[in-house]
Amino acid sequence: MLIPCCGELRELRSGHYHKIVEITQHTRKCFEEGYTVDTPSCSTPKKRSINLPCIKSIEELRTPSFEQLLKSFREAVSASKEVNGDRNTFQSYKRCEMQDFH
Numbered sequence: 001m002l003i004p005c006c007g008e009l010r011e012l013r014s015g016h017y018h019k020i021v022e023i024t025q026h027t028r029k030c031f032e033e034g035y036t037v038d039t040p041s042c043s044t045p046k047k048r049s050i051n052l053p054c055i056k057s058i059e060e061l062r063t064p065s066f067e068q069l070l071k072s073f074r075e076a077v078s079a080s081k082e083v084n085g086d087r088n089t090f091q092s093y094k095r096c097e098m099q100d101f102h
Contacts, residue, residue, distance in 0.1 A: 064072075 063069075
């Protein structure tokens with residue numbers, strides 16, 4: 001029983017070592033190719049235009065308020081319950097939930 005476990009452990013250790021070597025080589029390649037040191041050119045860099053996103057697109061990334069999230073969740077649950085035929089169960093659940101808030 002112990003000998004097969006030792007063999008499996010050796011295989012695991014060997015596989016782990018090979019993955020470490022592979023990751024190290026990949027990392028070295030990335031750093032050598034992607035992160036080269038800037039060579040001085042003795043010239044002023046040209047101004048580049050920056051494409052700024054519009055305010056509307058930034059606002060779309062904002063997380064909705066809790067109330068809006070809750071409302072959309074309830075609407076989604078309501079729609080799925082109606083499709084499944086559990087409308088009465090959902091309505092009674094909703095009434096109980098509303099009583100808890102008041």
